[in-house]
Amino acid sequence: MDAPEISDLLVDYDPDTLARLPVRRSAVVERLRAAGRPGAARLAARLPARDDLLDEAAVDALLLRVHAELQRLSEEFDQGERVRFVLAPLLDALRAAGAPRPLRVVDVGCGLGYVVRWLAARGALGADVELVGCDYNRALIEAARAAASDEGLPCRFHVANAFTLREPATVFLSTGVVHHFRGDALVSFFREQARAGALAFIHFDIKPSHLSPLGAWIFHQARMREPLSRHDGVLSALRAHAGDALLAAARAGAEGLSSALFDGHVGPFPVLRIMHAVIGLRPDLRARFVDQLERLGPRGGRRLGAFS
Amino acid sequence: MIPALLTLLALVDAAFCGFRDAAGRNPRIEKRAYFLRAVRRGALAGLIAVAALAALTFAVLGLAPDPAGLWLDLLAAGRRLLLVYGAYAALVCTALLAYALPVHEARVLASVTILGPFTMVRPWVLAAGALLAALAAARAETAALTLASALTIGLIERLLGRGWRRGRPVPFRPS
Numbered sequence: 001m002d003a004p005e006i007s008d009l010l011v012d013y014d015p016d017t018l019a020r021l022p023v024r025r026s027a028v029v030e031r032l033r034a035a036g037r038p039g040a041a042r043l044a045a046r047l048p049a050r051d052d053l054l055d056e057a058a059v060d061a062l063l064l065r066v067h068a069e070l071q072r073l074s075e076e077f078d079q080g081e082r083v084r085f086v087l088a089p090l091l092d093a094l095r096a097a098g099a100p101r102p103l104r105v106v107d108v109g110c111g112l113g114y115v116v117r118w119l120a121a122r123g124a125l126g127a128d129v130e131l132v133g134c135d136y137n138r139a140l141i142e143a144a145r146a147a148a149s150d151e152g153l154p155c156r157f158h159v160a161n162a163f164t165l166r167e168p169a170t171v172f173l174s175t176g177v178v179h180h181f182r183g184d185a186l187v188s189f190f191r192e193q194a195r196a197g198a199l200a201f202i203h204f205d206i207k208p209s210h211l212s213p214l215g216a217w218i219f220h221q222a223r224m225r226e227p228l229s230r231h232d233g234v235l236s237a238l239r240a241h242a243g244d245a246l247l248a249a250a251r252a253g254a255e256g257l258s259s260a261l262f263d264g265h266v267g268p269f270p271v272l273r274i275m276h277a278v279i280g281l282r283p284d285l286r287a288r289f290v291d292q293l294e295r296l297g298p299r300g301g302r303r304l305g306a307f308s
Numbered sequence: 309m310i311p312a313l314l315t316l317l318a319l320v321d322a323a324f325c326g327f328r329d330a331a332g333r334n335p336r337i338e339k340r341a342y343f344l345r346a347v348r349r350g351a352l353a354g355l356i357a358v359a360a361l362a363a364l365t366f367a368v369l370g371l372a373p374d375p376a377g378l379w380l381d382l383l384a385a386g387r388r389l390l391l392v393y394g395a396y397a398a399l400v401c402t403a404l405l406a407y408a409l410p411v412h413e414a415r416v417l418a419s420v421t422i423l424g425p426f427t428m429v430r431p432w433v434l435a436a437g438a439l440l441a442a443l444a445a446a447r448a449e450t451a452a453l454t455l456a457s458a459l460t461i462g463l464i465e466r467l468l469g470r471g472w473r474r475g476r477p478v479p480f481r482p483s
Contacts, residue, residue: 072332076419078412085412112335121337147335215420222427223332225469274416 002182002239003035005232006044007066010059013136018159020056020138025049040231060139064112066229067140070176071114073223073233079175079204080118082275084125086202086262089292089300090171090281091125096288099170099199106169107133108162108203109177113144113155120153131155132169134162163192172201178246178278179205179239186241190253190280200281200289201254206240207263207276213237215274243305246278251308258283261305279304310386317393318461319354325465326350328427353468357460364456368449381450385441389454392437400426434462 009028012021025047032041047062048055074080091103105125107116110133120131135141136159144157158165162172172193181189193201206212216237220230241249243264250259257280263273281289286307294301330346365382372378399422406418426433438458442451 068335069332071335076423077416081412114335114337117337143335147337151336151338153337215424218428219420219424222424225332274420 003037003040003235004031005180005235005239006032006040006228007063007232008180009044010047010054010063011137018136018161022053023059024052025054026052028054037231043227043231060137062226062228063137064139064143066226066232067112067143069224069226069229071112073219074114074175076223077274079275080115080122082204083115083173083175083202084119084123085296085300086277086279086293087119087171087173088123088125089296090200090202090279090285090289091129092292093281093285093288094170094199095126095128096292097285101128102130103128103170104130104132104167105171105173106162106165107131108172108174109180110135110144110157110174111137111140113141113148113157115173115175116155116157117144117148117151117153120148120155121151132165133157134160134165136161163196165196168196169193169198170200172196172198173203175204175275176206176236178203179236179241182239186245186249187253190250191255192253193280194254194256198257200257200279200285202262202277202279203246204275204277205246206237207273208237208240208242212240212274243276243278246276247305247308250278250280254280257281258286258307260307263303264305265303283307310383310390313390313394314386315358317390317397318358319351320397321461322354322357322464323347323351325468326353329465329468350464350468353464354461357464361453361457361460365453368453372449378447378449381446382453385445385450385454388441388444389437392433392440396426396430396433396437431462434458 006028009031010023012023013019014021025044028044028047029041032038032044048058087105091105094103103126105116105119107113110116113133113135116131116133119125123131125131131154133141133144133155134157135144138159141157141159148155148157162169178186178189190201206216213234216234220233224230224233243261247259247261247264250257259278259280262277262279264276265273290301290304293304324347326346326349327343329350330343334342336342369375369378403418403422403426406414409415435458438454442454445451445454
């Protein structure tokens with residue numbers, strides 16, 4: 001399933017300057033029609049535009065609403081705790097290996113920065129950890145900053161390419177982002193992290209199973225108000241990469257890092273494991289990370305697959 | 309007993325409507341106070357709805373040639389409503405107990421198998437209970453009051469959301 005999500009088409013950025021580029025509504029509508037998504041094309045055709053150019057303020061307001069709804073889903077599915085469960089032992093392994101401080105954790109495509117803010121509020125990751133969120137969308141980043149400032153949370157947000165930050169990441173993470181990268185772009189996504197000098201990465205995304213599209217449909221009907229959220233949410237489940245594909249891309253792209261799947265096994269109860277993660281780290285950290293994870297009990301160790 | 313139980317169910321349902329109406333609109337991490345306000349707002353809307361329905365019921369009873377007979381018919385309809393709504397509420401409340409468990413998977417399981425799907429089918433459960441009770445009612449007034457009650461309770465969530473739909477943006481306001 002390679003049909004595009006509507007939200008992917010509504011914004012465009014200059015890859016070098018990250019300046020916002022105008023988007024033609026007719027081009028979005030045509031692209032969705034060509035992809036066999038007539039309902040999505042009708043939604044796009046109703047978006048406000050002037051001289052066929054999408055109204056950026058209206059698009060940003062829509063994306064803010066959509067991301068606030070997404071945060072609600074993240075809250076319901078404990079995404080913060082899900083990430084912390086793997087990140088905390090990984091940071092312990094990095095400390096034990098003498099990794100340079102601070103340990104900078106950078107959320108790629110953070111949106112409203114829910115996971116970063118949750119970790120800052122509840123993660124208890126340690127004073128030597130810096131939490132940073134990056135996204136290309138200025139409106140989302142400003143909202144993330146406002147929300148963090150409102151609650152006095154120790155984390156930062158940048159309108160930036162996460163892979164070219166002046167202060168490089170120790171660990172890259174993301175939730176629900178990797179399925180947006182298709183084909184060669186997925187391999188490049190992992191290659192850029194290795195090039196940026198990261199010691200590790202953790203990328204959570206929807207785990208495809210025979211139940212995931214139905215589950216996504218039920219949840220987006222029940223929980224989401226925006227038609228765009230409902231459309232893109234179900235499409236996300238259909239576009240989610242299989243574990244093998246994620247691992248293959250990570251191994252092809254992130255040279256010098258070992259990769260493994262976390263929660264890769266579907267098992268008899270797929271409803272319990274709705275997300276999986278591809279984890280990569282420097283080979284010398286592998287044993288320490290597995291050891292830290294196993295200290296959490298069978299819930300930790302058994303959920304991790306074999307490293308490359 | 310039956311009117312009291314139905315009132316309780318309506319108030320709890322309205323409180324949940326308040327919660328759902330507020331969910332997905334506030335990006336803060338700590339939202340306890342925000343959700344408490346939302347739940348109170350929903351419950352208040354439920355209280356107003358129940359009071360209006362009670363007034364309507366008493367008015368109809370007052371005008372009926374045989375108030376005692378109508379009252380018994382209303383109680384029978386209420387019993388049928390309780391059967392459907394009570395079973396639905398019991399399942400939802402059982403799923404909510406999973407949130408008290410410190411096991412992350414239990415919460416996910418409760419959400420995926422009960423809370424999500426049950427939120428989606430709530431309007432249909434509301435309609436099914438009302439139809440069951442209305443079709444089995446001996447009197448037209450009972451059927452009409454039953455349908456009016458279900459419609460009123462069903463409209464609470466929609467009415468609560470009106471303010472948001474008037475164009476208020478995502479509220480990045482402190483809780």
